[in-house]
Amino acid sequence: MNRFVQIRRDLHQIPELGFQEFKTQAYILSYLETLPPERLEIRTWRTGVLVKVKGRNPRQTIGYRADIDGLPISEQTGYEFSSTHEGLMHACGHDMHTSIALGVVTVLVEQPIDDDAVFFFQPAEEGPGGAQPMMESEEFQAWKPDIIVALHIAPEYPVGTIATREGLLFANTSELFIDLKGKGGHAAYPHHANDMVVAASHLVTQLQSVISRNVDPLDSAVITIGKITGGTVQNIIAETARLEGTIRTLSVESMNKVKERIEAIVAGIEASFQCEAVIDYGAMYHQVYNHEEVTREFMNFARESGHMEVIECREAMTGEDFGYMLAEIPGLMFWLGVQSEFGLHHAKLRPSEDAIERAISFLTSYMKWKGSR
Ligand SMILES: CC(=O)N[C@@H](CCC[C@H](N)C(=O)O)C(=O)O
Numbered sequence: 359m360n361r362f363v364q365i366r367r368d369l370h371q372i373p374e375l376g377f378q379e380f381k382t383q384a385y386i387l388s389y390l391e392t393l394p395p396e397r398l399e400i401r402t403w404r405t406g407v408l409v410k411v412k413g414r415n416p417r418q419t420i421g422y423r424a425d426i427d428g429l430p431i432s433e434q435t436g437y438e439f440s441s442t443h444e445g446l447m448h449a450c451g452h453d454m455h456t457s458i459a460l461g462v463v464t465v466l467v468e469q470p471i472d473d474d475a476v477f478f479f480q481p482a483e484e485g486p487g488g489a490q491p492m493m494e495s496e497e498f499q500a501w502k503p504d505i506i507v508a509l510h511i512a513p514e515y516p517v518g519t520i521a522t523r524e525g526l527l528f529a530n531t532s533e534l535f536i537d538l539k540g541k542g543g544h545a546a547y548p549h550h551a552n553d554m555v556v557a558a559s560h561l562v563t564q565l566q567s568v569i570s571r572n573v574d575p576l577d578s579a580v581i582t583i584g585k586i587t588g589g590t591v592q593n594i595i596a597e598t599a600r601l602e603g604t605i606r607t608l609s610v611e612s613m614n615k616v617k618e619r620i621e622a623i624v625a626g627i628e629a630s631f632q633c634e635a636v637i638d639y640g641a642m643y644h645q646v647y648n649h650e651e652v653t654r655e656f657m658n659f660a661r662e663s664g665h666m667e668v669i670e671c672r673e674a675m676t677g678e679d680f681g682y683m684l685a686e687i688p689g690l691m692f693w694l695g696v697q698s699e700f701g702l703h704h705a706k707l708r709p710s711e712d713a714i715e716r717a718i719s720f721l722t723s724y725m726k727w728k729g730s731r
Contacts, residue, residue, distance in 0.1 A: 375428065663723055
């Protein structure tokens with residue numbers, strides 16, 4: 359078996375949440391120790407790893423970012439190498455991202471290019487967001503690259519394809535947590551209580567009107583409530599309830615508008631259900647905006663080199679904290695086709711491992727082309 363497929367499988371067994379990627383970090387470091395050390399410099403930042411592969415005659419630094427965290431999902435893939443961490447899974451493909459990045463590091467160590475290449479193994483992409491604090495770190499600033507590239511696996515595209523576009527690729531995001539507090543009581547005496555299960559149900563329904571009635575239909579937005587909790591048992595009226603969700607918008611203006619409307623609706627719920635509500639926006643991610651020139655050049659390279667079929671895709675409502683890196687450093691993100699019946703954030707996601715070798719070979723060719731004279 360290809361060694362980077364094995365690495366992906368090893369990582370797949372140890373998914374960890376944001377800023378708890380201790381085993382993953384140790385795994386990455388122990389793999390890097392197996393490589394000839396002459397061209398390598400390695401640093402750590404929190405649970406992340408930064409690796410410089412020194413070039414032969416560097417004039418610029420090419421950056422590459424791979425996110426390393428998993429998700430709180432109970433795996434149902436049936437893999438022999440399923441997660442050994444109960445309730446956690448690499449359901450967003452960061453095991454693939456990490457093994458591909460380690461593959462590219464390995465090839466560049468064996469076949470150095472002129473320029474320096476720096477790899478950022480970044481924690482906490484799924485939340486609370488590792489890119490922004492990593493960028494602010496001394497370690498990142500000391501090795502800040504001139505351009506930066508990252509990929510995300512795409513279950514909907516076949517192996518051998520990549521998809522991207524100049525400009526906006528992914529949405530602005532904000533997490534959304536709403537806590538409701540009313541008055542609990544006996545299930546048989548609703549008139550003596552303020553039921554937060556009923557308040558939460560009304561709130562979820564009313565939130566749907568924000569997208570359909572308040573946002574310009576030509577400027578897409580999404581509100582998803584992914585989790586509701588409330589109450590204790592079947593015959594006690596719930597004193598508290600909590601909604602957990604996410605907001606996605608293509609423009610910053612729409613994000614502000616959506617939040618204004620959410621706040622107004624929540625105030626209405628407070629008044630009508632005589633309860634208290636607290637809104638917390640959690641982590642927010644900057645949109646992913648691909649640098650036009652770097653992306654055009656990258657897409658042309660991919661087409662002309664014959665490594666990959668290139669699809670010019672539409673923007674998506676996914677979020678990615680890599681957007682913070684692209685806000686400061688010219689570069690791009692692209693989708694890597696991995697053909698899976700089940701999509702991202704699904705318990706049965708099974709990306710094709712053939713994509714690993716294809717991606718390593720494509721990315722190393724790009725880096726050789728971009729970083730050699
Ligand atoms: C590519 C991808 O699936 N990214 C995640 C990023 C999550 C951001 C944050 N936790 C939020 O939910 O707003 C996504 O869900 O799009």
